Amino acid sequence: xxxxxxxxxxxxxxILDIKSKMIQGxxxxxxxxxxxxxxxxxxxxxxxxxxxxLNKEYGLPNDIxxxxxxxxxxxxxxxxxxxxxxxxxxxxxxxxxxxVENLKxxxxxxxxxxxxxxxxxxxxxxxPLPNKSYFDSYADGIAEWVCEMFDE
Numbered sequence: 001x002x003x004x005x006x007x008x009x010x011x012x013x014x015i016l017d018i019k020s021k022m023i024q025g026x027x028x029x030x031x032x033x034x035x036x037x038x039x040x041x042x043x044x045x046x047x048x049x050x051x052x053x054l055n056k057e058y059g060l061p062n063d064i065x066x067x068x069x070x071x072x073x074x075x076x077x078x079x080x081x082x083x084x085x086x087x088x089x090x091x092x093x094x095x096x097x098x099x100v101e102n103l104k105x106x107x108x109x110x111x112x113x114x115x116x117x118x119x120x121x122x123x124x125x126x127x128p129l130p131n132k133s134y135f136d137s138y139a140d141g142i143a144e145w146v147c148e149m150f151d152e
Contacts, residue, residue: 001107001142002075005114009050012121014042016057019124047072064116071113074106082106104143111139 021027021038029035045053051068054060060068082102089095115138122129129135 001110001114001146002078005071005075005110005117006047008114008117008121009047009054010043010045012117012124013045013050013053014039015121015124016054017042047075067109067116068113070109071111074109074113078103078106078110100147104147107143107146108139111142115139 018027018029018038022029027034027038051065051072054068055065082099086099089099115135119129119135121127
């Protein structure tokens, strides 16, 4: 889920930047060197860099920025620090339950942010959006799927 969110952010900002540069005549996709250099530059941008760029260039509403930033923080927690101190917590039922709850919280925040990025990508690409019930159950469904093996 964390990698999916990060990849979707990279994809969305890349599509938007490439379209913008083509419209402004700054890049020609037929010039393979220029195009390759641009794509390489875009794909080096971090998750945080992509989210800052989206907000700076497109002025996303505060509630969307907040959800995206919470997703970024949860992704970083999951990728870098969720297992710190794990060896002590795992020794008790309460500790294991706390680990699973922390994991579930991270996954929900990442899924909510990913849902926004995926929706924006669909709009940019003129693709239909999923129905409301899919959107409403998306984050919890992902979290249940990720955490279901811990419930057994």
